[in-house]
Amino acid sequence: MKGPIISGAVILAGVFIFLKFLLPLFTAPLPASLIYLYLALALSGIMIYGTMSAPSLEAMMGPVYRFLSGQGQSGMGHMARLAVLVMFPLLVGWQTYSSLAPSDLPPAENRTIHPAPPGEFVGLSNPYPKTPENIMMGKGLYAAYCSPCHGANFDGKGTAAPGFNPPPADFTDPGTIAQLQEAYLFWRIKKGGVGLPVEGMPWKSAMPRWEEELPEEFIWKIIMGEYDGAHQSPRTWEEEE
Amino acid sequence: MKSADQLGSATIGQGMNRMSGFLKFGSFLALLFFPALAMAAGGAETQAMSVEYRDVPGIGSRNLIWIVAQQHLLLAGFVLGVPIFAWVCEVVGWKTKEPRYDKLAKEFTKLLTSAYATTALFGGILLFLLIGLYPKLMAYLTDMFFPSFLVYCLLFLLETATLYMYWYGWDYMQGNKKTFHLFLGFLLNLFALGIMAVPNSWATFQASPVVLGEGDAWARAWMAMQNPTWMPVNIHRLIANVVLGGFIVGAYAGIRYLLAVSREEREHYDWMGYVGNFIGVFGMLPLPFAGYWLMREVYQYNQQMGITLMGGFLAWLFILQAMLIGVLFLGANYYFWMGITYRIPGSENQYKKPVMAMLIVLLLCLGIWMTPHSLVASLAEAQKMGGTHHPLLGVFGVMSAKMTVSNIMILVTFMSFIMYWRAGKQETAGWAKAAKAIMGGLLVIAGIAVVVLGVWGYFVPAIIRINYFSVAQVLIVLFIMITFTPLTAVLMKSAKTTTEMVWGKMPIRAGYSLVLNAVMVILLMSLMGYARSSSRVHWHIYGVMRDTSEYAYSPALGYAAAFMSLNTFVFCLIVAFIFWVATLGDKAKAQPPRGSTVGIPGHSAPAMAGGAPRAGEKLE
Numbered sequence: 001m002k003g004p005i006i007s008g009a010v011i012l013a014g015v016f017i018f019l020k021f022l023l024p025l026f027t028a029p030l031p032a033s034l035i036y037l038y039l040a041l042a043l044s045g046i047m048i049y050g051t052m053s054a055p056s057l058e059a060m061m062g063p064v065y066r067f068l069s070g071q072g073q074s075g076m077g078h079m080a081r082l083a084v085l086v087m088f089p090l091l092v093g094w095q096t097y098s099s100l101a102p103s104d105l106p107p108a109e110n111r112t113i114h115p116a117p118p119g120e121f122v123g124l125s126n127p128y129p130k131t132p133e134n135i136m137m138g139k140g141l142y143a144a145y146c147s148p149c150h151g152a153n154f155d156g157k158g159t160a161a162p163g164f165n166p167p168p169a170d171f172t173d174p175g176t177i178a179q180l181q182e183a184y185l186f187w188r189i190k191k192g193g194v195g196l197p198v199e200g201m202p203w204k205s206a207m208p209r210w211e212e213e214l215p216e217e218f219i220w221k222i223i224m225g226e227y228d229g230a231h232q233s234p235r236t237w238e239e240e241e
Numbered sequence: 242m243k244s245a246d247q248l249g250s251a252t253i254g255q256g257m258n259r260m261s262g263f264l265k266f267g268s269f270l271a272l273l274f275f276p277a278l279a280m281a282a283g284g285a286e287t288q289a290m291s292v293e294y295r296d297v298p299g300i301g302s303r304n305l306i307w308i309v310a311q312q313h314l315l316l317a318g319f320v321l322g323v324p325i326f327a328w329v330c331e332v333v334g335w336k337t338k339e340p341r342y343d344k345l346a347k348e349f350t351k352l353l354t355s356a357y358a359t360t361a362l363f364g365g366i367l368l369f370l371l372i373g374l375y376p377k378l379m380a381y382l383t384d385m386f387f388p389s390f391l392v393y394c395l396l397f398l399l400e401t402a403t404l405y406m407y408w409y410g411w412d413y414m415q416g417n418k419k420t421f422h423l424f425l426g427f428l429l430n431l432f433a434l435g436i437m438a439v440p441n442s443w444a445t446f447q448a449s450p451v452v453l454g455e456g457d458a459w460a461r462a463w464m465a466m467q468n469p470t471w472m473p474v475n476i477h478r479l480i481a482n483v484v485l486g487g488f489i490v491g492a493y494a495g496i497r498y499l500l501a502v503s504r505e506e507r508e509h510y511d512w513m514g515y516v517g518n519f520i521g522v523f524g525m526l527p528l529p530f531a532g533y534w535l536m537r538e539v540y541q542y543n544q545q546m547g548i549t550l551m552g553g554f555l556a557w558l559f560i561l562q563a564m565l566i567g568v569l570f571l572g573a574n575y576y577f578w579m580g581i582t583y584r585i586p587g588s589e590n591q592y593k594k595p596v597m598a599m600l601i602v603l604l605l606c607l608g609i610w611m612t613p614h615s616l617v618a619s620l621a622e623a624q625k626m627g628g629t630h631h632p633l634l635g636v637f638g639v640m641s642a643k644m645t646v647s648n649i650m651i652l653v654t655f656m657s658f659i660m661y662w663r664a665g666k667q668e669t670a671g672w673a674k675a676a677k678a679i680m681g682g683l684l685v686i687a688g689i690a691v692v693v694l695g696v697w698g699y700f701v702p703a704i705i706r707i708n709y710f711s712v713a714q715v716l717i718v719l720f721i722m723i724t725f726t727p728l729t730a731v732l733m734k735s736a737k738t739t740t741e742m743v744w745g746k747m748p749i750r751a752g753y754s755l756v757l758n759a760v761m762v763i764l765l766m767s768l769m770g771y772a773r774s775s776s777r778v779h780w781h782i783y784g785v786m787r788d789t790s791e792y793a794y795s796p797a798l799g800y801a802a803a804f805m806s807l808n809t810f811v812f813c814l815i816v817a818f819i820f821w822v823a824t825l826g827d828k829a830k831a832q833p834p835r836g837s838t839v840g841i842p843g844h845s846a847p848a849m850a851g852g853a854p855r856a857g858e859k860l861e
Contacts, residue, residue, distance in 0.1 A: 031618035053582040114552035199554040233702030
């Protein structure tokens with residue numbers, strides 16, 4: 001076997017090595033689900049390109065067909081074919097068994113990070129004007145109540161952060177508060193982790209229920225301070241004047 | 242965030258004057274046709290219903306409605322999409338004087354007649370089931386929309402009469418009567434548009450109801466119809482119907498191609514497959530834009546519904562959607578690329594590198610589109626990542642990245658088509674080189690601009706990204722399509738054909754890829770139908786009428802996915818049955834006289850069985 005089959009195998013191996021071993025040198029390791037997804041895409045690409053024309057199809061699949069059908073094989077070739085025909089179903093069986101066998105590991109989660117807010121929190125807007133005084137007050141309140149977990153730099157790296165799994169949200173990440181309206185943050189701060197709805201399961205959030213500690217005014221001002229400190233803007237439907 | 246009241250007030254009066262004349266005319270006709278119904282519309286009040294729900298043992302009322310409604314919608318999409326396809330083909334045949342386009346249009350109008358009856362049948366079943374199983378909801382909707390029911394009936398009558406005239410008058414209205422036949426085809430599509438838009442208003446009102454002002458029954462119905470998601474759904478469904486029609490035509494051609502035993506048949510169905518794929522792809526290009534507009538309206542109407550769809554438990558459906566759209570893009574491009582290598586002999590090596598580049602770009606884009614914001618990870622993996630957001634790839638999970646890659650994929654698919662168009666031809670115009678250089682430059686600039694806007698989108702407020710950056714990305718891609726198409730047409734007009742296009746030589750996998758595309762579109766429509774409907778969560782009419790039945794919960798995504806697959810399978814069976822019935826006559830005509838033999842050397846077996854191999858080709 002040579003040509004496209006070897007090239008395809010090399011590409012797949014290269015993608016796997018890059019995702020599994022090289023990328024983690026610079027950032028966090030990728031979960032297996034994502035590696036499989038990207039490998040599946042790479043395999044699709046190899047199959048599409050290899051079957052684009054009659055000659056490329058023959059070059060890629062011809063040797064496979066001939067190997068599996070046993071045309072003109074003898075000796076080692078014959079033994080290799082038999083080994084593949086025996087090993088392949090065993091491999092599939094092993095994979096099926098290992099995915100179904102009971103395990104003491106917790107299952108992979110598809111946690112809904114941003115469940116929909118309850119109706120009473122929809123459509124609320126911050127009743128306090130964005131004045132420098134209010135923002136400053138919000139930042140002060142943030143420093144007192146929020147920064148131990150969410151960090152003085154609003155990046156989720158507070159002194160208490162290493163104690164939590166999942167870690168506190170990083171507000172400087174454009175995928176967090178920048179995607180949300182202020183009313184959403186008001187709900188999350190007010191009700192905390194225990195106030196997450198059913199779809200927010202497995203309800204993994206250590207966020208306190210701040211309505212028991214802080215008046216609503218403080219919460220709205222903390223929101224203002226958070227956006228300002230993280231250099232983000234809340235999602236709105238009207239542009240600010 | 243606008244409240245329902247604000248939206249209601251905003252809609253009151255808008256277009257009232259514009260439409261009142263039409264509605265009064267519709268009312269007049271409806272009164273003529275439906276005296277009994279019109280009396281009911283004249284002021285009967287909804288009576289208190291003692292029964293709010295009825296159930297169906299075993300399957301459950303909701304599941305039964307789910308299946309019937311989905312079949313009706315898919316059939317309706319086909320019945321509304323195919324006339325657009327047929328009419329466009331007829332116009333092309335009339336303008337170019339090529340009879341094969343007219344034949345193609347007629348072939349599909351024939352399928353339309355049987356599909357039309359089946360659609361109406363499912364519509365009737367759906368109506369009876371809704372009245373029987375959800376009487377309280379139906380009483381409310383009837384009270385709200387009854388005048389529009391009359392308009393709908395009227396449109397249905399007009400559509401049916403026009404379809405009969407269009408189909409049965411096909412052969413009669415040739416020659417100098419052809420323009421009238423084309424006019425009938427136009428009317429057919431116009432009425433079909435109305436038939437789609439009126440029920441859309443009932444469904445969209447359930448998702449985005451508005452507060453109604455004072456007025457008579459007609460005025461109130463019109464106010465309710467003008468709800469915030471009505472027009473985006475109309476546009477989205479109209480385009481999606483064209484896509485469905487195109488790809489189903491492609492699938493039909495693909496199957497007929499696989500079964501073809503004569504060279505003529507292979508050539509004809511190969512060409513038909515190309516036309517179906519072409520129309521499906523061209524419909525698909527603006528579809529993401531329409532979908533984006535719809536989601537924007539949903540989000541703006543109600544934050545809760547928007548988050549349920551895009552960030553809440555339904556968000557996973559959009560990863561499935563990305564996968565299905567990705568397969569569709571890959572399938573459509575694969576068919577184009579195979580067309581170049583098989584229909585234009587000798588062009589394979591010439592286009593190898595561009596095809597590889599386009600394939601890599603498509604796969605990279607698809608990889609980004611399919612990357613979820615919150616990743617599926619084990620406890621250990623999540624601990625290593627510091628949560629379920631990956632610190633580096635997490636940026637692919639938000640809309641700025643998705644919009645950017647969808648625009649790039651549209652650009653690549655468009656360029657696949659342009660490449661196919663130019664294959665086998667040599668430009669002779671003196672300015673051809675300059676034009677090609679300009680097009681190449683514009684394409685590179687457009688690609689860079691789309692990516693830059695996408696990256697920049699992370700650093701600006703959401704409203705700036707949504708209102709300006711995303712719109713700019715769409716306009717850039719549209720600009721490329723609008724300028725390249727006529728420019729290439731002019732270039733090709735004077736071009737010299739270096740290699741004649743050969744029809745009927747496509748491999749069998751081309752037929753299968755056409756079928757795959759159709760299945761993907763049907764799955765997509767089933768998926769997004771579920772998403773749109775489920776976004777109402779436990780409300781029949783969002784925020785107005787709560788679902789108090791035993792089914793007032795959202796089914797698990799796995800359960801829903803199984804139902805979508807079932808609906809897709811059932812729909813494919815129904816369409817296959819319609820095609821089989823509609824082509825029975827053709828098969829009878831094609832039968833050779835008893836005692837005679839058909840001798841087409843090398844073409845006596847269907848393509849699926851390996852008939853008509855290319856010289857020297859070992860595998861198909």
